[in-house]
Amino acid sequence: MDVSANRAFDGLGATRDFYKAVFNRDSIDGRGMRLTAFVHYDKRYNNAFWDGHQMVFGDGDGKMFSDFTGSVxxxxxxxxxGVTENTAGLEYHNQSGALNESMSDVFGSLVKQWSLKQSADEADWLIGPEIFTPGIDADALRSMKAPGHAYDNDLFGKDPQPDNMENYIKLPDNEMGDFGGVHFNSGIPNKAFYLTAVRVGGFAWEAPGLIWYESLKASHAETQFQEFANTTYRKAAELFGDDSAEQLAVLAAWQDVGIQISGILAGVARARSLAADRSGGTGGENGLATVSQQIGALAAQVTGLAKDVTALKSK
Ligand SMILES: [Zn+2]
Incomplete structure (x- = not known):
């Protein structure tokens, strides 16, 4: 018996069951695509990725990372x-790339929450809490509940994810720059989803998940944060009604991360007061330098998760 193989099998099965049960989607391509996985890839390999045909899992180096099958x-x-590639096809750079990353965190977390039957209040909203070794002082790779607070240690530095547009990180659109910070700025839409889910309450895969899934399907390769936020607001009305609790939760959530839904006058004052509250913060220059250093230090480790889509594109 191979523990990694069993966990990979269970994780793929849970994901497939999730899409079928929650969104009536037949596998990740919507057409019953067979899901296969390869475990123990390479030696001490610190990553997992989808190559367009199968999931590939490394065992981790045992120092920083443990077996990547351990995290559903x-x-x-x-x-x-794979779902994003088969729907909106969000381009993997800058804001569309950060949305692409955020979709993966949203639906990755929802698969876990659905498997464990956790409400929004009960969920940990963490991505990859199991993959660090016990010797590494880190909660997870990312926190959707508190972007920027997943880890803070000597090895990785501090989690650099912003949770508001005011702290949006501008980085070069190349591999060293994480293609414009796709794994960093994803913290902003991640937080918007989390806030929507806790405001709506109950199971996050129900109303919030459905709004995000329908908005993903209504998006396209170049969709930016603003357009996506507007789409979630529109979809919330189509699904649950104008001024429904779900739609107001969406509106407030995006306001809280610094994105005002286009054409919504009622919220403008509140959004501006929020912006004013935060205007005393320090400028972005020091933050950018720090983040650049961290990217250098992290190198092929944490930000190496960018490789998953690079591999996907080169199939
Ligand atoms: Zn990813």
């Missing part, structure tokens, strides 16, 4: 890249 939200994250 990481499995759900990687497979969600």
């Amino acid at each position: 939200d990481v499995i759900g994250h990687e497979l969600a890249h």
Whole structure:
């Protein structure tokens, strides 16, 4: 018996069952695509990725990372890249790339929450809490509940994810720059989803998940944060009605991360007061330098998760 193989099998099965049960979607391509996985890839390999045909899992180096099959939200994250490729096809750079990453965190976390039957209040909203070794002082790779607070240690530095547009990180659109910070700025839409889910309450895969899934399907390769936020607001009305609790939760959530839904006058004052509250913060220059250093330090480790889509594109 191989523990990794069993966990990979269970993780892929849970993901497939999730899409069928929650969104009536037949596998990640919507056409019953067979899901296969390869475990123990390479030697001490610190990553997992979807190559367009199968999931590939490394065992981790045992120092920083342990077996990547151990985290169902990481499995759900990687497979969600396949769903995005087969729906909006969000380009993997800058804001569309950060949305692509965020979709994978949203649906990866929802697969876990659905498997465990956790409400929004009960969920940990963490991505990859299991993949660090016990010797590494880190909660997870990312926190959707508190972007920027998943880890803070000597090895990785501090989690650099922003949770608001005011702290949006501008990075070069190349591999060193994480293609414009796709794994960093995803913290902003991640937080918007989390806030929507806790405001709506109950199971996050129900109303919030459905709004995000329908908005993903209504998006396209170049969709930016603003357009996606507007789409979620429109979809919330189509699904649950104008001024429904779900739609107001969406509106407030995007306001809280610094994105005002286009054409919504009622919320403008509140959004501006929020912006004013935060205007005393320090400028972005020091933050950018720090983040650039961290990217250098992290190198092929944490930000190496960018490789998943690079591999997907080169299939
Ligand atoms: Zn990813």
